[in-house]
Amino acid sequence: MREKDAARMYKREMWSSLALYAVILMLAIRFGRPMPEGLLRTVVLASPMIGFGAAFWAIVRHFARMDEYIRRTQLENIAMAAGITAGLSFTYGFLETAGFPKLSMFSVWITMGGAWAGISLLRCRLLAR
Template sequence: MHEKTIGRRYLRELFGAIGIYGAILTLAIVCGKGMPDGLARTLVLASPMIGVGLAVWAIVRQMRRVDEFVRKVTLENVAIAAAVTATLTFSYGFLELAGFPRLSMFAVWPLMGACWLATGMLRCRTFR
């Protein structure tokens, strides 16, 4: 498959999944607020994970479509981002002991995503 075609298909799948995530998230927040505690509320509030699952599926499909070099570089970028994220979050745990505010687990993924993006952008110059 042509590289641009592969890229466009991936972006359609990924942004479609993100759109589904956003729609389900909005509904879950609106509907979940007034619900009494229990299994139904838990399921409603966890339902945006459907969109996350679809995004993971799009990423896996893309990794299967690209060549070995792109897979290798992507894996290295993710590994570096994971190591940086682990270091930062572990370090912040000690700062929390020193009185810094507690952070939600929701902060971890955006941090890793930012590290992944920064790693990819910095390493992109290497392959030109």
Template sequence: MTANTHERRVGKAYLRELGISFAVYAILLVASILYGRPMAEGVPRTLVLLSPMLGFCLMLWAIARHLDRVDEYLRRYLLESFALAAALTAGLTFSYGFLETAGYPRLSMFAVWVVLCVATVLVCAVRALRQR
């Protein structure tokens, strides 16, 4: 099997696993919003509202499997990119935290994930352009 064939097979497996994980997350998210919010307070409601995290855990599993399947160079490249994106996210969120003390509106923690995703895409794009 050539390296290119292996990379395509690994990529397809990753996208399939991540896609299924994301579908589970989306279905559980919609269900938790529709059914969990109107439920009476208590443990069952908490479990229903946390149920989308099952999809999130499946996404983590898919990502870990992908990192295990790829070659050492790509693994290092992805982890370095993510580390840079995490550092950028930390800097941005700490900066905004200081702005909140000056009266800026408070943001949900969900905003941090959006910043992390955007930062990861930007870091990967910049690194890809630099390696040309």
């Protein structure tokens, strides 16, 4: 499969899964928050994970379509992003004991995604020279 075709397929799958996530998230917030506490409310509020699962599957499929060099490069980028995220979250854990406000676990994924994107862009720029 050509790289452009694989990228086009990935974008279609990823945007579809993100749209699914957004719709389920809005419905979960709208209907789940006012529900009484219990198992049903927990399931409804966790239901956006269906969209996350679809996005995860799109990423796995995209990695399977990549050639070996691009796959290795992306896995290196993810490994570096995971290291940065681990270091930052570990550091912030110490800062919380010093009185800094507690952060939501959502911030970990934002940090990981930002680090992955930043590293990918930086390496792309450095390799293009």
